[in-house]
């Protein structure tokens with residue numbers, strides 16, 4: 001009990017705990033769509049792409065850059081989806097170029113203008129420290145926006161994820177729905193980068209969703225479970241990170257992994273079988289149907 | 293007098309990025325249609341359905357639709373992602389895109405239950421889609437299509453991979469829907485078990501080779517033009533039976 005309450009006397013830990021829990025929940029929630037669409041590599045690429053903008057935001061700490069980083073992320077998200085849609089082979093290469101270039105730019109910005117050392121590690125692996133109230137506010141706003149988007153477009157999102165071609169002719173605006181999902185994804189990555197870290201965000205998109213998939217065959221329940229697993233990983237990971245003195249992102253991911261192993265042990269072969277084909281890049285849901 | 297068509301293709305060429313698959317297609321669907329599309333693999337049967345559905349735009353020619361016409365599609369089971377986490381009820385509900393809220397309303401739940409009941413899978417709503425037999429999976433997608441109250445129903449190979457009695461059931465079900473005034477177009481590889489029982493057939497091989505009732509199009513000449521192989525056509529108990537003449541006694545299709 002002591003161990004749980006003790007760190008709460010520090011304002012920075014309280015903020016860290018809120019952000020970690022909410023971030024875990026948000027990424028777990030969106031991760032369901034990302035994983036089912038076989039898009040986790042896009043999440044991975046995107047977090048690196050956003051890093052350039054994120055570095056600028058961190059270093060110059062002006063609200064103008066928050067906007068800049070957000071637009072940067074959304075622009076790269078849409079660029080990546082468009083490229084990814086056009087051709088399989090070219091997509092990976094193009095994503096590689098866009099994201100690594102942006103990542104390199106972020107690194108360069110940090111090296112040139114940042115205080116070297118800890119700040120850079122924090123950006124890569126997440127940190128409890130230096131979380132401001134305005135960051136919490138942004139995270140809350142993005143979470144609320146995500147909830148509203150999914151709430152009002154639940155069926156459209158589900159339909160385009162499961163069966164885009166039939167969704168298209170059933171009156172669902174497939175392109176618009178996908179663009180919206182990419183915007184939500186980049187915003188979510190942007191506001192969770194501080195606590196999870198650039199290199200580990202993609203893991204938090206994947207792990208809770210996979211765990212949830214092992215536990216259920218229902219889409220609705222998978223969304224709920226994945227959110228819970230993400231939140232628990234964030235909460236527990238934050239405490240462990242405090243006591244172990246390691247970057248928060250690493251512990252959050254490790255807790256998620258532990259949950260995965262426990263669920264695997266419980267569900268066994270049945271759970272494993274459910275994850276077959278999950279996040280398979282070779283099975284894109286986007287079918288080509290265009291004029292010659 | 294023929295009713296005015298719900299969907300009409302006129303002089304349509306269509307295909308994909310690299311090549312045209314269909315040439316000069318004229319084809320119409322109305323609420324009296326009960327048409328089977330036959331042809332060899334790669335002939336463009338699914339492509340023709342996509343044109344009717346509207347998911348593929350023609351490269352040239354026109355597709356005319358009656359304003360507000362509701363078209364539903366039942367995909368080929370082989371193309372479905374069976375590992376997707378979704379229950380039968382969730383899958384059927386999904387296509388009711390008019391409603392925005394995630395969960396089903398009371399009337400909607402009743403509608404889903406009704407249509408599943410009607411298709412004989414009323415007690416399977418909470419099952420995962422993979423935990424159904426081939427025939428039940430077919431009915432689930434039929435349920436998803438029907439809950440949108442379509443005027444036209446398009447089905448891609450609705451009887452591939454199901455046994456004879458399921459094929460029978462599907463055929464009867466479709467006949468009932470046809471009687472209710474839903475226009476039906478389906479593709480099939482099964483000349484004897486399926487095509488010969490339909491009132492209207494279209495033979496496709498990159499173009500429309502022939503269209504008409506089975507008596508008129510299931511002939512050795514038309515089949516040879518369509519499939520590129522000589523087949524014999526026999527009469528058996530009033531039914532047409534297609535026999536592959538290269539291997540006596542073996543059924544084609």
Ligand SMILES: Nc1ncnc2c1ncn2[C@@H]1O[C@H](COP(=O)(O)OP(=O)(O)OP(=O)(O)O)[C@@H](O)[C@H]1O
Pocket residue numbers: 287288289308309313331332333334335336337338339340
């Ligand atoms: N999405 C696509 N992109 C590119 N080419 C395609 C696509 N779908 C089909 N094709 C090509 O178009 C041609 C016709 O395909 P289609 O699926 O219409 O044939 P089909 O008659 O339905 O065959 P089957 O009986 O095997 O289902 C084939 O050569 C196929 O390779």
Ligand SMILES: [Mg+2]
Pocket residue numbers: 337338339448
């Ligand atoms: Mg086909």
